[in-house]
Amino acid sequence: MDNKKKLARNKYETNDDMINLIDNLNRDDDVKYNRRAFLKTAVGASVTLGLATLPFSIKAMMNTAGEDDKRIAIAKLSEISKGQSLNFNYPTDEDPAILVHTKDGKFVAYNNKCTHLQCPVFYEKEQDVLLCPCHKGYFDVKSGHPLAGPPQRELPRIELEIVDDTIYAVGRKVRHG
Amino acid sequence: MDKKTCWIVIFLSLAVNVVMLQWTVEAYFGLEYERVYLFTSIACLSVLAALAAFFRWRNLEYKEKK
Structure with missing residues (x-):
């Protein structure tokens, strides 16, 4: 049913509590917000993986004292x-x-x-x-x-x-x- | 940069960072420290690109709603 034809309390984004209970069943929003969450997770994963390389560099800098070539x-x-x-x-x-x-x-x-x-x-x-x-x-x-x-x-x-x-x-x- | 490009940049960055982490660990255990620094630098640049693309995407995405 078109949103305009609905009774006021049944309209989308109404303040009526009983309607708000089923807000998460709105398919369009569901898809939209899932897509957003997916992208944010991907950014988080990329940043985490990228920064995970830093401790190796720091450890490498601390290890550079010459160790080999002993006889x-x-x-x-x-x-x-x-x-x-x-x-x-x-x-x-x-x-x-x-x-x-x-x-x-x-x-x-x-x-x-x-x-x-x-x-x-x-x-x-x-x-x-x-x-x-x-x-x-x-x-x-x-x-x-x-x-x-x-x-x-x-x-x-x-x-x-x-x-x-x-x-x-x-x-x-x-x-x- | 449109939203689609932002998505592409973010997922490319994710792929690059997966590979860089693997190569960094390999280089670290092989004591090839020059390569460790190189891969870390690439990973950091990739992180910056992902963050830039993300902020741009967020700008575009939430502006639409208003």
Whole structure:
């Protein structure tokens, strides 16, 4: 029915209480106000997501003090035979790492916190891979890149130097290859 | 800027910010701090664009009713 033909108390936007009770059933308004609320929510979501990047920048600014390129002795060559691994910490005591003497006779080292959920990664001699047992994440022992499972990023590679009989860690590359 | 453009800008900004947050987290854990700053700057610009578009839209939307 046209709004003009209605009795005064039934007209749209009347002050009559019984009419106001069903105001929210007006379809046009319903659509209009939902549309507005939808857009406001989208703006809120966009602002929230955008500002959520700020703490990472602030934390990055606080972390920029040089940490890598320390030179520390890890082990003697004689202490680690082919197919064996050894745990150490590099570049700080809070960064666990693993030194592997591969079946091919090469030495490689990585930080051994899994890039999925930070579980420790172990060397699997039989398959010649690095394995995170928490969620079955496999990493290539030669490159540190993920082969299978949930991890998406490579393990940080620790650069090694062998002088005389000693293996040294001399630097770290977080993203490589 | 008409209302339709405001809608487009706001939803583009939302899409950009989703991607920027993902990339920022990736860069942060990869210790690529230069990229963290870059993505944060883009996200902040995108937020400003969304807010500008929103205020413009609000102006147009509520003016109609009066």
